[in-house]
Amino acid sequence: MPHLRTLETPWRWRMWLASSLGFVLLGQWTGAEDSTPRLVRLTRDGHFKQRPVWSPDGTRLAFTRHRGTDMFVYLCDAQGAQERRLTDRKEPEFDAVWSPDGTRLALALDKTSPNQGDIEVYTISVQGSDLQPVATGDGKLSHEEWPAWSTDGQWIVFTSTRDDNQEIYRARPDGSERTRLTSDPALDAHPCWSPDGQRIAFATDRWGDLEIALLEIETGKLQRLTHSPGLDDYPVWSPDGGWIAFASLRDRNFEIYITSPEADQPANITNHAGWDNFPTWSPTGEITFVSNRDGSFDLYTIEVGKNTIGK
């Protein structure tokens, strides 16, 4: 069975899908051992969580946990242990993402509360010190959030309402060279970089409900990636650039799907009656996500590329 990273083109994808189905059928016919993909539960506290993100070396995980009215960023090791808060701040902080060198994180902060929407993007060291602004409202009541760091470390993309509609912007990590990337009356949300830094994937409702779109940074060329009757959101690009995972409500239940950037038919990789959301790729090509499949909300990692398609 080929590893996911080798599935870089649509024809290879289709060949692999066909062979996978063949293996499944053959397995059923011969009574071969269960082919269920490996699923690992990382946390067990049950509190609601959002946006887990792996460090570039795969040794640590950052995620946001809701606990009562608290909303803070936590770091843990690859097994879900050795957990600690990123900061000791009292105000809400969320959606932290790693810098490519693993020394800093970009995150959204409720800097001055109560404020009705004045959320800003900062970077902070992994030790929780040296808070530096990336995108602030410049005195205007706006929200800047959902940062994502380019793999060369030169840019941070984020959303902002500073121009009276939620659009996507990029800026240098020190906040300079801020540029608006989208301009549409619709809602544009949750951008992420392609590994080569040439494109971003994001969610938009410009075609009706939320769909995934790809935008070429230099040309501004826009490509619609999904065409589903249900919501598609939270796209994340695989480390090798061959795949995009996202959350979808197309089956009337939140599931994690993957598709190629060439818009192949997306495949459901979670297939569970529970609520599965906020996918993120590990450096080794697995997907970590938030799920309530065991009753409360925890982080899980699922193997991808081994009998996870077509189930």
Added chain:
Amino acid sequence: MLKIGQLRATCCDGWTRREWLRAGGLSLLGVSLADLLRGEGAKAAQRTPPARSVILLWLWGGPSHLDTFDLKPKAPSEYRGPYAPIATRAPGVEICELLPQLAERAPRYALLRSLQHTSNDHGVAGTIGLTGSNTGAASLSGQVLPGDVKPAHGAIVSRVLGFDPVTPRFVTMGGNLHQGKRRITGEGGGTAGGLHDPFRLDYDVEHGVKIPQLDLIEGQSRERLTSQRELQIAMNRLADQIQNSPNVERFDQFYRQALALLTTSQARQVYDLEQEPEVLRQRYGRFRFGQCCLLARRLIEAGVRFVQVNWSSHVESVEDTGDGGWDMHDRYFQVFQDRHSWMLDQALSALLDDLHDRGLLDETIVVAVGEFGRTPKINGKAGRDHWNDCYAGLVAGGGIQGGRVIGSSDRRGEYPASQPISPADLFATVFHQMGITTTTLTGAGLTPQGAVIEELL
């Protein structure tokens, strides 16, 4: 009771002397007393009001009607929002794609799509929603509207049925409602008196069920009140506090209820959610609102007649340092999509199923509504602001006909296109189903408000 003209004088067993005589006369015509009693029993059964209890899910902060129960997919993108409508099991009725479990249960509930009232201030709108009137309401600026604060809907039920020192008639799950740091009016007994204030319970994921009333006993916790001696000490302490309190009568009633909840094993079991199967607790959702809905069902089963479940105590979302209300002027879609939508979908669906499975839905009215809706036009912060001119709510059970939509809004959801409905109309209908008539209300010294929505019945 048999009626002869307007005579209503009754014997101690409820029959007038004339009715006994009439019954005797009929027997001479071949109609036995047993036949007569059967006939009266049938009439009584017909007259029995279908609803016995109410669960009000109070969606504090104001959900957007355009993103829940009244989508406008043909409106421009700055109005319609990012979600698509989905078909429900009720023919022709569509709701938001983020409410798929409720879509499956549409035959069990009716939607109101033309609710409206007169204020877009949380405080005033909250008072209107909870009492049917704006009198005595306090706005965010602190302005208090003329008139006395009327009793909350639950307090009306308590007033009509009479205070029960053992089982509270009216329970509110959650703390006092606020907008900003200001408490709103209209959550309690109002002109009916503090005796009919709600008994408060709450739940949090880490500590389970909480009984704020027990905070009356300083320095005590439910866990510690296990031995008779500790209980005696605590109650003596409470008695001392009551003696020194300016609100002796009110404290005394709370004392009695607190005592009953502490000392009666049956009562203590009511709020022990550990007695529920884990699978059912998960079905409601392991989050505060879900477990509060489950506790509401247990309270109704135990005889509480009106349970109000507050979604939050503050209107603001957690990101805005509130406690998770629906007042998302910014980032509405982010919060609604990530948390509020599926929490409401899961918990309300589980509640409807659970009540139905236990045969309780026929006698329990479930209402899910906020104090207003939100602006049809999306603001510049990816949010929606306050909108009282048109909003939506859900009502189920207790004889309410499901699978239908009452009222309609215009093409952008800005104003009612047909049949404007006030919060007072909604609760006039609820009371009607409980057998609480205008006569009952005036007899109890209360002012009837609103008109029954006949299309719901």
